[in-house]
Amino acid sequence: MTLTRRDLLKGAAAAGVVAAVADPLARPASAQTTRKRELVWAQGGDVSTFDPHISTSSNDIRVSFNIFDNLVSRHPDGKLNPGLATEWKIQGQTAWVFKIRQGATWHTGDPFTAADAKWSLERTYDPAHKTRVSTVFTSIDRIEAPDPATLVIHTKKPDPLLPARLAFYGGQIVSRKYFEAAGADGFRSKPVGTGPVRFVSWTRDDKLVLEANPDYWGGKPDFDRMIVRPVPEMASRIAALLKGEVDIITQVTPDHNDRINANPTTRAVGALYAGLYVLAVNSKMPPLDNPLVKQALSLAIDRDLIVKELWRGRGIVPSGPIAKGDNHFDGSLPPLAYNPKEARERLKKAGYKGEEIFIETTSGYTANDKPMSEAIQAMWRDVGINAKVEVLEYSVRAQKNRDKTFKGLWWSDPTSTLGDPDGMMWRLLGPGGPQDYWRHARWDELGDKARFSVDEKFRGEAYKEMTKIVLEHFPWIPVIQPYEDYGMQKYVEWTPNPNQQFEIRRFNFKFRRA
Amino acid sequence: MRALLSFIGYRLFRALITLWIVSTVVFVVMRLSGDPVPLLLPPDAPRSEIFRVRAELGLDRPLPVQYGVFLGNVLRGDFGRSIHFREPASRVVMGYLPATLELGLTAFLFAVVVAVPVGLLSAVRRNTFLDHATMGVALVGQSAPTFFIGILFILLLSLKGGWFPTSGRGTWAHLALPALTLALFTMASVARLTRSAVLEVLRADYIRTARAKGLAELLVVAKHTFKNAAIPIVTITGLQFGTLLGGAVVTETVFAWPGIGRLAIQSIYNRDYPVVQCVVFLSAVLFIVLNFLIDLIYGFLDPRIRSR
Numbered sequence: 001m002t003l004t005r006r007d008l009l010k011g012a013a014a015a016g017v018v019a020a021v022a023d024p025l026a027r028p029a030s031a032q033t034t035r036k037r038e039l040v041w042a043q044g045g046d047v048s049t050f051d052p053h054i055s056t057s058s059n060d061i062r063v064s065f066n067i068f069d070n071l072v073s074r075h076p077d078g079k080l081n082p083g084l085a086t087e088w089k090i091q092g093q094t095a096w097v098f099k100i101r102q103g104a105t106w107h108t109g110d111p112f113t114a115a116d117a118k119w120s121l122e123r124t125y126d127p128a129h130k131t132r133v134s135t136v137f138t139s140i141d142r143i144e145a146p147d148p149a150t151l152v153i154h155t156k157k158p159d160p161l162l163p164a165r166l167a168f169y170g171g172q173i174v175s176r177k178y179f180e181a182a183g184a185d186g187f188r189s190k191p192v193g194t195g196p197v198r199f200v201s202w203t204r205d206d207k208l209v210l211e212a213n214p215d216y217w218g219g220k221p222d223f224d225r226m227i228v229r230p231v232p233e234m235a236s237r238i239a240a241l242l243k244g245e246v247d248i249i250t251q252v253t254p255d256h257n258d259r260i261n262a263n264p265t266t267r268a269v270g271a272l273y274a275g276l277y278v279l280a281v282n283s284k285m286p287p288l289d290n291p292l293v294k295q296a297l298s299l300a301i302d303r304d305l306i307v308k309e310l311w312r313g314r315g316i317v318p319s320g321p322i323a324k325g326d327n328h329f330d331g332s333l334p335p336l337a338y339n340p341k342e343a344r345e346r347l348k349k350a351g352y353k354g355e356e357i358f359i360e361t362t363s364g365y366t367a368n369d370k371p372m373s374e375a376i377q378a379m380w381r382d383v384g385i386n387a388k389v390e391v392l393e394y395s396v397r398a399q400k401n402r403d404k405t406f407k408g409l410w411w412s413d414p415t416s417t418l419g420d421p422d423g424m425m426w427r428l429l430g431p432g433g434p435q436d437y438w439r440h441a442r443w444d445e446l447g448d449k450a451r452f453s454v455d456e457k458f459r460g461e462a463y464k465e466m467t468k469i470v471l472e473h474f475p476w477i478p479v480i481q482p483y484e485d486y487g488m489q490k491y492v493e494w495t496p497n498p499n500q501q502f503e504i505r506r507f508n509f510k511f512r513r514a
Numbered sequence: 515m516r517a518l519l520s521f522i523g524y525r526l527f528r529a530l531i532t533l534w535i536v537s538t539v540v541f542v543v544m545r546l547s548g549d550p551v552p553l554l555l556p557p558d559a560p561r562s563e564i565f566r567v568r569a570e571l572g573l574d575r576p577l578p579v580q581y582g583v584f585l586g587n588v589l590r591g592d593f594g595r596s597i598h599f600r601e602p603a604s605r606v607v608m609g610y611l612p613a614t615l616e617l618g619l620t621a622f623l624f625a626v627v628v629a630v631p632v633g634l635l636s637a638v639r640r641n642t643f644l645d646h647a648t649m650g651v652a653l654v655g656q657s658a659p660t661f662f663i664g665i666l667f668i669l670l671l672s673l674k675g676g677w678f679p680t681s682g683r684g685t686w687a688h689l690a691l692p693a694l695t696l697a698l699f700t701m702a703s704v705a706r707l708t709r710s711a712v713l714e715v716l717r718a719d720y721i722r723t724a725r726a727k728g729l730a731e732l733l734v735v736a737k738h739t740f741k742n743a744a745i746p747i748v749t750i751t752g753l754q755f756g757t758l759l760g761g762a763v764v765t766e767t768v769f770a771w772p773g774i775g776r777l778a779i780q781s782i783y784n785r786d787y788p789v790v791q792c793v794v795f796l797s798a799v800l801f802i803v804l805n806f807l808i809d810l811i812y813g814f815l816d817p818r819i820r821s822r
Contacts, residue, residue, distance in 0.1 A: 048598050205772035206683055231681050231770040239668045239680040
């Protein structure tokens with residue numbers, strides 16, 4: 001029996017319906033407000049360490065971004081706002097001056113000063129500290145703290161994105177005094193930060209207890225305690241939400257949204273992911289070295305169908321390699337086209353003779369990776385591409401990623417760490433980057449210039465031209481920009497961040513009270 | 515006495531060999547499965563950074579050297595530092611062990627207390643409705659995947675019924691569903707085994723003799739049948755404890771139970787060699803000790819075995 005693409009998608013849809021059959025408990029409308037003073041949320045795995053410079057895993061940063069503050073804070077709307085720095089400006093080309101917030105204190109009661117920020121940022125690239133974020137601030141030349149309220153960061157070359165870098169991982173500010181008193185082991189198991197919650201206790205893989213910081217500079221959050229529970233199984237996380245045991249759950253897959261929304265007391269809320277799901281391409285491997293073939297691959301993908309059937313509408317079709325919401329995203333570009341007829345034409349023009357083209361997918365490493373691979377394989381076969389799907393184990397993928405030995409196409413879900421093409425397209429596809437399988441002299445030149453220019457107009461033009469080149473050569477075939485979905489009780493009012501930061505602050509979170 | 519000592523000595527020797535083989539296999543398999551370093555660093559980390567971390571973890575040394583260091587350390591009870599948790603692996607594992615023992619022992623008791631009487635009863639009442647019904651249920655229990663049963667219990671008994679929490683550890687109510695889920699498979703196998711073992715004995719000549727000399731049926735079953743049927747039951751039930759430890763991997767994940775099964779799975783994903791090695795070693799020790807105890811009980815139940 002040959003499976004058509006439509007059979008496949010129907011099958012996927014049916015599986016989702018089965019998952020949604022068990023109807024949830026009906027609860028009275030009064031459950032839509034609460035008197036709770038405790039916020040309980042569940043994520044897919046436990047925290048591995050509280051030292052924010054030792055891990056970049058999403059389970060860790062969801063917690064560390066609440067215990068610690070950054071100098072600059074990226075709000076859910078994607079804009080940069082004051083954090084531990086109240087304002088900043090560039091002096092000349094390479095000096096950034098930050099005004100440090102006065103009156104902010106550590107959880108121990110000690111005052112926070114510019115010297116703490118200097119030490120914390122220098123620590124990230126100090127070999128003695130063996131951090132896992134040593135590459136975040138490579139543009140920094142030296143840091144000065146002339147007085148407790150001023151921090152000056154000198155960069156080696158102009159770095160327009162320094163404030164953005166300070167807002168993400170690596171930029172969480174840790175206390176020198178506490179770190180030196182507690183030692184590395186003490187610090188990573190009992191952290192002290194300046195954030196809205198402070199550490200109380202932790203039982204591994206069971207629960208983490210935090211309490212509201214009443215002296216927080218941004219205002220005490222709307223709860224007394226915050227409890228984080230690791231619940232690895234999606235079905236168990238949903239059950240815990242529906243039963244009212246937890247207030248928020250993370251990593252909700254699209255097929256579970258209906259079930260959460262059908263329950264009278266819960267709802268699913270999403271933020272458009274700050275990044276893309278792309279099929280990265282080894283453009284050195286024939287016939288993928290021919291741009292016409294890659295154009296055909298892109299044209300043969302019915303992205304609308306994938307969004308509708310496999311993602312239940314929880315995503316948008318990208319228009320290029322820059323995610324919607326990022327700097328220099330071009331809203332005038334149309335979504336990537338589906339045109340099987342044109343795809344066949346370009347294959348013919350390319351002289352494609354049925355060579356095998358591999359999609360090396362994982363199963364469940366990124367959401368919907370295997371179902372999307374199978375659907376795309378069927379779409380490609382429809383236009384005469386000899387597509388093969390191979391399923392890799394996670395560690396094999398990690399190994400291939402490191403050794404750059406993918407033989408065709410593979411899934412990548414790059415996060416736009418800086419809210420800018422430099423932190424995504426250039427970080428991954430640039431020369432020497434982790435997905436360096438394609439070079440183009442003009443594209444490389446533009447990317448390098450844009451990285452070191454503080455002229456936003458120039459940068460905008462450069463990224464426009466780079467996008468055009470990508471849409472001709474397709475070192476990435478963008479497929480979808482999905483929503484990051486969360487399930488929550490209706491009495492929770494919270495706006496999630498698009499980049500898994502899971503920031504819970506007074507400005508974006510409150511319980512609906514009776 | 516001498517026979518008993520040489521019996522114990524021989525078993526101990528075999529146990530040590532088993533432990534050595536188990537730890538070597540884990541060592542080799544973990545290293546075949548891939549490198550933990552790419553999983554620890556951001557995807558854009560430069561190669562120099564990867565080499566630095568590899569050296570820091572001692573993974574740049576030749577395999578035989580790593581193996582030698584590993585064996586030497588294991589003899590001293592040192593499994594190395596966890597790559598993920600950055601503290602001694604044995605301390606990490608010991609932190610998770612109580613939860614698994616709590617779950618495993620409860621499930622084991624659950625299984626034995628229910629399954630042995632049920633098996634006995636369906637053997638004695640062979641081919642009645644009771645026999646067919648219990649064995650039917652046992653067949654389902656044995657064939658349904660733990661994962662499915664766990665989710666089903668959460669939906670029915672927790673979400674619909676509202677009697678138990680959906681997941682987590684804390685009160686006895688938290689323990690009930692995971693213990694029941696874990697017990698189900700063991701319960702089913704022990705019940706089926708008890709039934710066939712008892713049936714076997716019921717056909718023996720000495721039972722016919724016991725009945726012929728006019729003993730009450732209750733005495734025939736309780737004294738003559740059950741004690742003789744107990745040998746295979748004890749063996750299999752003991753071995754089932756090992757299956758329980760294996761089943762804990764799935765059950766602990768479904769119910770978010772903080773035990774070593776879940777730790778093992780996460781550590782395999784994280785390529786946390788020291789923790790995986792320690793978990794497997796510890797499970798093997800538990801299993802071997804249990805087998806050893808069973809052998810002793812065996813000897814007590816059947817004196818013929820002792821003299822062999």
